[in-house]
Amino acid sequence: MVGANAMEIFLHLEKSNCRECGEKTCLAFAGAVFRGTRRIGECPRLNGAALAKFAADEESLQDRTVELAEYIAEMKRKLTRLDFAATAGLIGAKMSGETLQVPVLGKLFGVRGDGTFVTDLHLIPWVVVPLLEYIVNCPGTPVTGEWISFREIPGGREKYALFKKRGEDVLRELADRYTDFFDDIIHMFDGRAVDKQFEADVSVVLLPLPLVPMMICYWKPDEGMASSLNIFFDKSAGANIGVDSAFSLGTGIAQMLGKLATHHGF
Numbered sequence: 026m027v028g029a030n031a032m033e034i035f036l037h038l039e040k041s042n043c044r045e046c047g048e049k050t051c052l053a054f055a056g057a058v059f060r061g062t063r064r065i066g067e068c069p070r071l072n073g074a075a076l077a078k079f080a081a082d083e084e085s086l087q088d089r090t091v092e093l094a095e096y097i098a099e100m101k102r103k104l105t106r107l108d109f110a111a112t113a114g115l116i117g118a119k120m121s122g123e124t125l126q127v128p129v130l131g132k133l134f135g136v137r138g139d140g141t142f143v144t145d146l147h148l149i150p151w152v153v154v155p156l157l158e159y160i161v162n163c164p165g166t167p168v169t170g171e172w173i174s175f176r177e178i179p180g181g182r183e184k185y186a187l188f189k190k191r192g193e194d195v196l197r198e199l200a201d202r203y204t205d206f207f208d209d210i211i212h213m214f215d216g217r218a219v220d221k222q223f224e225a226d227v228s229v230v231l232l233p234l235p236l237v238p239m240m241i242c243y244w245k246p247d248e249g250m251a252s253s254l255n256i257f258f259d260k261s262a263g264a265n266i267g268v269d270s271a272f273s274l275g276t277g278i279a280q281m282l283g284k285l286a287t288h289h290g291f
């Protein structure tokens with residue numbers, strides 16, 4: 026199994042816990058498939074359509090994983106050709122010996138000249154891809170201080186529905202449920218509360234990358250009106266990272282917080 030987790034496998038199963046596969050539950054069977062000790066086809070209750078869908082999902086997942094690995098390898102090759110000292114000055118990073126150090130959400134991410142990373146951060150794609158893009162392609166456009174919505178980033182209009190669903194809606198639901206949500210975000214990501222913007226009840230600024238400030242604004246429910254939440258980027262985001270990396274950062278942060286809330290509560 027590449028990439029899929031046990032829960033994704035579980036979703037393909039009948040969930041009847043019939044035990045015909047020899048496992049006590051469908052979830053236990055999904056875990057065994059994930060670990061590679063069982064094959065999905067060993068569930069006799071799985072019909073052809075479900076099996077075909079699983080195979081298709083698996084194939085596309087593997088394709089995407091290979092594409093991603095190739096893409097990251099190509100970006101690393103480009104890294105090795107960069108003048109790190111000049112790049113550091115351009116993108117708000119600094120040099121420590123031969124290592125380029127980029128602050129990412131309050132933590133330093135180091136890159137050596139041979140393209141290897143020096144970091145305590147988890148190397149998850151939603152951070153690594155925008156970071157590599159930023160180091161290789163950021164032109165160093167100064168931050169303007171003017172906030173724009175994701176929709177206003179060039180190319181953002183077409184992707185906004187998905188950005189809202191995977192990013193803004195996830196954060197809004199968390200903010201509705203957890204009173205300390207924004208304090209936790211500030212603590213985890215080295216963010217800062219700022220004067221209320223756009224008449225929001227809470228405005229928090231994060232710095233996913235040095236020249237890419239991102240602001241989360243939350244409006245509490247009020248007199249029958251539902252709450253709302255928007256993620257804003259600096260007007261320079263289109264030039265400094267582009268819409269795909271903005272999408273990746275905004276939704277990546279939201280998905281990570283959503284998973285933390287589900288598994289641990291905070």
Ligand code: SF4
Pocket residue numbers: 038039040041042043044045046047048049050051052054055067068069070071
């Ligand atoms: S045979 Fe299939 S449906 Fe039955 S418990 Fe195993 S995984 Fe679940």
